[in-house]
Amino acid sequence: MTTAPASVTPVDSDSGAVEACGRRPLLFMTGSAIAWLVASGVFSLIAGIQLHAPGFMADCPIFTHGRVQALAETSFVYGWLANAGLALVLWILARLGGEPLRAASWIGAGAFFWNLGVTLGLVGIAFGEGTAIPLLQFPLAVQPLLLVSYGAIAVGGVLAWTGRRRVVMYASHWYGVAALFLFPWLFSIAQVMLLWFPVRGTLQAVVAGWYEQGIWTLWLAPLALAAAYYVVPKARGAVLGSYDFASLGFWCLLFVGAWTGGRHLIGGPVPAWISTIAIVAASTLLFHYAIVWINLRGAGCAGGPALKFIGFGLFAYVLGGLGDALSAVRGISEVTQFTHFDQAQHQLAFTGAISMMLIGSVYYALPRLTGRAWAYGGLVRAHLALTALGVLVLVAALAAAGIVQGRDLMQPSVAFAKIGSDTAPWLLLASAAQAVLLLGNVLLLVNFFKSALCPFYAAAAASIRRPAALEARAS
Amino acid sequence: MKNGALLFLGLFAALGVSWAGIVLGSSRQFGALAPFYDGGSDQSFPAGMPGAAARGQLVYRDLNCASCHTQQVRRPGYGDDQARGWGARQSVARDYIYQPFVQLGDSRIGPDLANFSARAPSAPDAAIIYSLLYNGRGSMPAYQFLFETQKISGEVSSHALQSSAGIQAPAGYEVVPTERAEALVAYLLSLSSPFDYPESVPAAPPKDEKAPAAASGAQAAAPAKPAETKK
Amino acid sequence: MSPSQPNDPTFQPAAMTDEELLASHEKLLEPQPDERARYPILPLALLFFFSGLILFAATYLNRYSGRYDPTVFNENSLPLGKGKEAKVDPVAFGKRLFNQSGACVTCHQATGQGVPVVYPPLAGSEWVNGPDERVISILLYGLQGTVHVTSKSFSAAVMPSFGPSGFNWSDDKIADVLTYVRQEWGNKAPPVTPEQVAAVRAKDGSHPAWSEGDLLQIK
Numbered sequence: 001m002t003t004a005p006a007s008v009t010p011v012d013s014d015s016g017a018v019e020a021c022g023r024r025p026l027l028f029m030t031g032s033a034i035a036w037l038v039a040s041g042v043f044s045l046i047a048g049i050q051l052h053a054p055g056f057m058a059d060c061p062i063f064t065h066g067r068v069q070a071l072a073e074t075s076f077v078y079g080w081l082a083n084a085g086l087a088l089v090l091w092i093l094a095r096l097g098g099e100p101l102r103a104a105s106w107i108g109a110g111a112f113f114w115n116l117g118v119t120l121g122l123v124g125i126a127f128g129e130g131t132a133i134p135l136l137q138f139p140l141a142v143q144p145l146l147l148v149s150y151g152a153i154a155v156g157g158v159l160a161w162t163g164r165r166r167v168v169m170y171a172s173h174w175y176g177v178a179a180l181f182l183f184p185w186l187f188s189i190a191q192v193m194l195l196w197f198p199v200r201g202t203l204q205a206v207v208a209g210w211y212e213q214g215i216w217t218l219w220l221a222p223l224a225l226a227a228a229y230y231v232v233p234k235a236r237g238a239v240l241g242s243y244d245f246a247s248l249g250f251w252c253l254l255f256v257g258a259w260t261g262g263r264h265l266i267g268g269p270v271p272a273w274i275s276t277i278a279i280v281a282a283s284t285l286l287f288h289y290a291i292v293w294i295n296l297r298g299a300g301c302a303g304g305p306a307l308k309f310i311g312f313g314l315f316a317y318v319l320g321g322l323g324d325a326l327s328a329v330r331g332i333s334e335v336t337q338f339t340h341f342d343q344a345q346h347q348l349a350f351t352g353a354i355s356m357m358l359i360g361s362v363y364y365a366l367p368r369l370t371g372r373a374w375a376y377g378g379l380v381r382a383h384l385a386l387t388a389l390g391v392l393v394l395v396a397a398l399a400a401a402g403i404v405q406g407r408d409l410m411q412p413s414v415a416f417a418k419i420g421s422d423t424a425p426w427l428l429l430a431s432a433a434q435a436v437l438l439l440g441n442v443l444l445l446v447n448f449f450k451s452a453l454c455p456f457y458a459a460a461a462a463s464i465r466r467p468a469a470l471e472a473r474a475s
Numbered sequence: 476m477k478n479g480a481l482l483f484l485g486l487f488a489a490l491g492v493s494w495a496g497i498v499l500g501s502s503r504q505f506g507a508l509a510p511f512y513d514g515g516s517d518q519s520f521p522a523g524m525p526g527a528a529a530r531g532q533l534v535y536r537d538l539n540c541a542s543c544h545t546q547q548v549r550r551p552g553y554g555d556d557q558a559r560g561w562g563a564r565q566s567v568a569r570d571y572i573y574q575p576f577v578q579l580g581d582s583r584i585g586p587d588l589a590n591f592s593a594r595a596p597s598a599p600d601a602a603i604i605y606s607l608l609y610n611g612r613g614s615m616p617a618y619q620f621l622f623e624t625q626k627i628s629g630e631v632s633s634h635a636l637q638s639s640a641g642i643q644a645p646a647g648y649e650v651v652p653t654e655r656a657e658a659l660v661a662y663l664l665s666l667s668s669p670f671d672y673p674e675s676v677p678a679a680p681p682k683d684e685k686a687p688a689a690a691s692g693a694q695a696a697a698p699a700k701p702a703e704t705k706k
Numbered sequence: 707m708s709p710s711q712p713n714d715p716t717f718q719p720a721a722m723t724d725e726e727l728l729a730s731h732e733k734l735l736e737p738q739p740d741e742r743a744r745y746p747i748l749p750l751a752l753l754f755f756f757s758g759l760i761l762f763a764a765t766y767l768n769r770y771s772g773r774y775d776p777t778v779f780n781e782n783s784l785p786l787g788k789g790k791e792a793k794v795d796p797v798a799f800g801k802r803l804f805n806q807s808g809a810c811v812t813c814h815q816a817t818g819q820g821v822p823v824v825y826p827p828l829a830g831s832e833w834v835n836g837p838d839e840r841v842i843s844i845l846l847y848g849l850q851g852t853v854h855v856t857s858k859s860f861s862a863a864v865m866p867s868f869g870p871s872g873f874n875w876s877d878d879k880i881a882d883v884l885t886y887v888r889q890e891w892g893n894k895a896p897p898v899t900p901e902q903v904a905a906v907r908a909k910d911g912s913h914p915a916w917s918e919g920d921l922l923q924i925k
Contacts, residue, residue, distance in 0.1 A: 050616065051584065058616035065616060066539025095724050128537035132578060137539075162479065168728045174482060181486050189494065199506055201571040205579045206501045210494070218490065233731070237721025242748055243734045251485065258493030264581050267549040269566040272781035273774045274501060280763040287756050294748075306718040330770075330781070334554050338545055338583035364718050377715035409583060412558035416586055417613035504776035514876060550780050564798070567779050674777035676798045 019369055022094060022101030022156070025108035027369055027452055029087035029153075030362060032115050034441070034448050036079025037355075041438035043072035048434045052420075052427040062126040070125045070137040076350065077135060077215070078118050078146070083111070084358045085223030089176040090157045091365055092230045096172060097164030103156040110152025117145040133194060135212045140195045147187055154180045171246045171295075175226035178254060182218040186211055202269045210261030213278075216349065217257025217285075224317070224354045225292065227361035228310050232299045235307050235364065240295045249291030256284045263324075264342070266333050279328040289321035305384045309360025312388055316352030320345065335410060340423065340430075341402025344395050351437070352391045359387070359444070366452065375450035379443045386440030394433035401426035505568045511672050520670035523573045531662025534655045536576055543614070545580035546589040546666070560595035561587045562668060567675040570668045584614055593667035604660045605652060606641040621656040624648050796897060800886025803879055810883065813863065818891040824862040826855035829891035833921075838898055840924045842906045845880050848872060848915035870912055877903040 019026070047068045049056045057063040094101040101107070117138075124130065124139035131137055138146065157180045161173060190211035193199050199207060233240050240246070262270065262278035292314070300311015323345055327336055336342065363380060367373045374380055401423040408414040408422055510519040524532070535541070549556045550565035557563060566589050571577045592598055599607075611617035622636075627649050634657070635649035636642045644650045652660070722730070772778030775785035804810045814820050818829035828834050833855060834841055846869035852861040868875045875883075877900035885897035 051614070054611060054614050054616035058611070059619060061620045064538055064618070064620075066542045069542045070539050096728065098724065130537065130539060132536040132539045132541050132576070134581065166725070166728055168732045169479070169482070170728055170731055177482060178486055181483070182490055185490055189498075193498070198575065199502065201505065201508060201574065202568045202577055202579070203498075203501055203506045204577045207498055210497050214490070214493075230727075231718075233727055234720045234722055234724075235718050239730045239734065243731050245748075245752065248752075251489075254486065254489035255492070258489055259497065261493070261497045265579075267553050267565075268547050268579060269568050269570060269779070270501070271504060271568070271774075271776045272770065272772045272778050272783075274497065276767060276770045276772075276781060277497070279770075280766050283766075284759050284763050287752075287759055290752070290755060304713045304718045305715045330553070337554075338581060342581065367717050373717035374715070380715035405583075410555050412555050415613075420584075420614040563802075565779055568776075671799060671802060674779060676795045 019091070019094075020100050021104040022090065022107065023369055025104055025111055025156075026087045026091055026101075027456075028108065029083045029111045030366060030369070031448060031452065032111070033080050033083035033087065033362075034445050036075050036083065036118070037441045038438070038445050040072050040075035040080055041434070041441050043068055043075060045431065045434045045438055047072050048427070048431040052424040052431065061128070066132075067126055067128070067130065070130050070132070071122055073135065074125060074137045075118070075122060076355075077220070078121075078138075079115075081220055081223070081350075081354060081358065082118075083115070084362055085179065085220070085227070085354075086111075086153055086157075088227045088358065088361050088365060089172075089179060089223060090153070090160065091369070092172050092226060093157050093160040093164075093176050096166065096170060096230070097160050098166045099160065099163060101156055102159045102163065106152045107156040110149045110155075113145060113149035114153060117142050117149060121146070131195060133190075133208050133211075135215050136190055136194065136208065140191075143187070143191050143195070147184060147191070150184055150187070154184070171229040171240075171243070171250065172226045174247070174250050175222040175229065178250075179219050179222040179226065182214070182222075186214045186218065205265060205268065206261065206270055206274060209263065209265055209278075210258075213260045213263055214258060217253060217260065220350070220354050221253065221257070221317075224313070224357040228296055228299070228314060228357050231306070231310060231361050231364045232296055235303055236299070241297070242291075242294045245291050246295050249288045249295070252285065252288040252291070256281050256288065260285065263328060264337075266328070266330060266337060279330070282328045283325040285321060286325055289318045293318045305380045306360045306363035308384055309356050309363065309387070311360075312391075313353050313356030313358075313360060316348055316356065316391065317354075320349040320353055323348065335406035336402055337406075339402035339405040339409070340398045340427070341406060344398035344402055347391070347398060348395045352395060356387065356391070359383075366448075370452050370455070372451065372455060374447055375454075376447050379447045383440045383443045383447075386436050386443070390433045390437035390440060394430055394437065397426045397429040397433060401430065508569050508572050510572065511569060511670065513670065520672070521570060521573055521668070524575070524665060525661070527658055527661035528665035529575060529662075531658035531660070531665075532574065532576060532578065534659040535578060535662055538618075541578045541580035541582075543580075543582055543584040545583055545587045546577075547579050548587060548589045548668075556587060559586070562590040562593075563595075564668075564671055564675045566668065567672055569672050569674070588663065588666055590668055591666040592664045593669070599663075601660050601664065602637070604663055605636050605656070608656060608659070609636070609642050609650070618656075621653055621659070623651050623653060625651060796882040796885045797889060799879075800882035800884070801890075803875075803883040804886055809873075810887075818887070820860075822858070823860060826853060826858075826860045828887050829893065831855050831893075834887055834893055835895040837925055838896075838902055839906055840921055841884060842880065842898065842903050843910070843913075843916055843921065843924060845869070845875075845884065846903070846906060847910070847913045849917070849921070850915040851917045853918045864915070867915060869907065871914075877901075877907070 046057060046063060047065060050058070050065045050068065054065070057068075058065075061067075090101060090107065121138035121142040124142060125137050129139035129141075131140065157176065161177055190207060193207045194204055194211075198204060229240070229246075259281035260278045262274035262276075263282060266275040266279070268275070296314050298311075299314055300308040327333055327341070327345065363374070404426065405419055405423050408419045510521060512519050546566075548562035548564070548566045551557050570589070607615070608618045609622055624644060625632075625648065627647055631649055632651050634651050636644075636652065638644065642650050770781040772781060772783055773785050778785050805816065813825040814828050815825070818827060820827040826833075833844065833853075844865060846867065848867035848869075848871075849865040852859055854860075866872050868880060880903045881898045881900040887893065888895035888897065
């Protein structure tokens with residue numbers, strides 16, 4: 001072995017043979033995910049600053065607010081969440097199945113082309129080829145590439161599931177397999193109905209809403225829950241409470257969650273039944289959140305930062321679901337619709353819930369992939385503190401800004417310039433929170449470099465260094 | 476759950492049923508909406524989008540203006556869109572059938588644009604919009620990259636913007652909007668809902684015996700409100 | 707196990723193997739021995755909770771779905787029933803017609819006050835609030851000559867015809883604009899129906915513009 005820094009090779013009670021084949025692609029996906037997390041943080045920060053200082057980077061067409069907003073959202077979801085979620089799901093399915101990950105080269109190629117597609121898509125959005133559809137901003141030309149590369153990645157996961165040695169299925173199987181299958185179906189239907197053969201009029205908005213909510217309830221939430229359901233009992237050593245209801249929660253999420261598509265079309269130019277069904281589905285979904293809470297509560301109580309991340313994310317997940325149901329009621333959405341309050345809910349769900357659960361799971365999984373612990377324990381703790389603080393302040397500030405904006409919008413005498421100045425202090429606070437989040441994620445990136453890449457390069461260098469003559473110059 | 480096939484079928488059913496209900500159901504209801512023929516004026520509404528306006532919508536889309544502007548007016552009694560002069564009635568599905576890429580938007584950092592060219596009390600004209608794009612206002616940034624400041628060589632360009640519109644060019648230079656800016660302005664000036672379709676301002680429906688008294692009160696109040704709302 | 711401290715941030719040890727994870731959870735799904743012969747409360751609580759959610763969902767759907775009709779955009783409305791066309795609210799439509807440029811508002815003003823000597827007011831006008839047939843006739847055929855409204859006289863302009871010899875408005879439009887005028891600016895007169903307009907049209911055919919004296923003959 002190389003003269004690695006003072007980290008101890010961790011001994012895990014499970015055999016490491018499972019990772020033998022899949023190690024490289026999964027590490028590549030995790031590394032790209034973290035890089036995308038930092039990149040999206042930069043874009044979010046720029047977009048956030050522009051809300052209260054509109055002149056910031058306004059001269060540069062690439063960073064005009066609309067495009068930067070699209071860049072931030074796309075790189076966060078399809079760069080960070082997709083890569084991290086898929087890597088974790090693949091790893092977990094292989095682990096639970098008890099067989100090494102198959103089709104590793106497919107996964108590697110798929111991951112490479114997925115990230116290439118995301119990069120090309122972001123370049124396209126920056127130069128004005130974006131579609132202005134929330135969560136489907138990619139230029140049309142890039143979308144088939146993304147679909148095919150996702151298929152290549154998912155192949156490994158599906159094979160790990162169908163070819164598993166241990167026949168028993170667990171909650172992580174259900175959520176993981178759901179995420180693997182549902183995304184391509186959602187993505188291709190939305191592509192066809194919105195971009196290849198666009199449907200007429202506001203039906204586009206209905207399809208876009210169905211897709212956006214589908215991405216949240218049928219893809220991202222399952223990715224995060226698959227990881228949480230695996231890491232929490234393994235790390236705590238305790239069986240999940242009331243696990244016999246977990247399948248009810250799963251099916252509730254799938255069958256009810258898919259009907260929340262009209263959630264953002266309340267009062268919009270679509271027949272009223274679409275948003276009524278969405279409101280009803282959002283409240284019925286509380287059953288799913290209740291069961292997830294019953295199963296996974298206490299995740300963050302005892303344990304290291306990894307479990308604390310997951311616990312925080314879980315709390316944010318359930319709180320977000322409750323907030324979603326309450327704010328869907330027409331009396332409240334009358335004030336909060338179209339305001340920063342919607343953005344606050346979005347951040348609570350994406351950054352607070354899904355992202356934190358995946359970060360915690362990455363902190364748990366990476367040492368098993370690399371075979372060595374994280375390099376800097378202090379950075380891990382700092383990341384936890386910064387992220388928790390950042391999410392709390394961001395959500396609270398955006399919610400306050402949204403309520404102020406909503407109240408002002410309801411009074412017709414208040415001009416938009418005044419609304420801007422009323423919300424500016426809160427938006428400034430939100431930008432500060434985004435800067436804190438970005439700092440925390442940069443710490444993660446540094447930690448990843450040191451933990452995964454540096455030893456990798458050191459090992460590679462060691463394998464090609466010439467003997468004796470260079471011994472004196474050995475690191 | 477032991478059965479893998481059952482899981483797969485369940486996934487398919489969950490997605491398929493919701494797609495059928497929401498998307499397919501909506502498609503059958505208003506996926507092929509036709510324009511409304513008004514016998515009195517012998518015209519169909521909405522009118523198709525002229526070419527310059529359709530190109531302008533592409534510019535609107537590429538700049539992602541929908542991230543700050545909505546294009547949907549809510550009904551009277553839900554929020555206060557009417558009092559802000561954004562539109563006398565609720566936007567309905569028929570308003571959007573000839574828009575290639577509907578830009579409903581979901582955020583009102585800036586005002587709603589559904590009836591921008593028919594804004595009460597005073598409708599904007601091209602000069603006002605150019606000034607707005609060039610200088611920005613409030614939370615809206617300046618979009619100076621949509622304009623070119625070029626040296627006057629020979630005659631002043633016929634497209635050049637006058638300084639009376641709040642745009643100051645340095646001496647010897649003129650500010651000319653790019654083709655994208657002109658298309659965008661043409662699009663914004665085409666945004667209006669000139670006709671009240673029957674479904675957009677429905678008369679009070681016949682009283683339903685099963686509905687509670689509050690419901691019939693709300694129904695009676697809702698159509699009466701547009702007449703009472705002062706501009 | 708590695709000699710790491712409890713809660714070591716660099717490594718979260720696993721406290722059970724994958725085999726144990728699967729087996730222990732699978733065991734929970736099997737029928738449990740009823741040790742203390744007590745019914746566990748949780749399934750009952752979840753059942754009540756779910757039933758409550760379904761009750762709310764059903765009530766809300768019943769109340770606000772607009773019977774899933776594609777023409778219902780206001781969740782408080784009900785569709786009109788099969789076979790009926792949604793009718794435009796006559797007052798709102800009438801207001802729109804009134805305010806069209808080149809139509810009523812140009813002369814009678816948005817306040818209904820008109821212009822002294824030139825255009826009579828509509829607010830508080832005895833002609834507007836008078837017999838239906840009289841005001842319908844004015845619109846259908848126009849009015850020329852001097853007319854006395856609210857004790858003032860107006861002679862400088864001619865009221866054009868909105869009927870067959872003029873703007874050729876349909877019965878619906880004439881009825882709607884009259885309905886609007888008759889409830890605006892303090893006027894309180896009953897609405898006018900298209901059938902009444904059609905009856906006047908049928909009775910008088912193509913009539914030249916009315917004068918005040920002839921109009922006052924209409925009761």
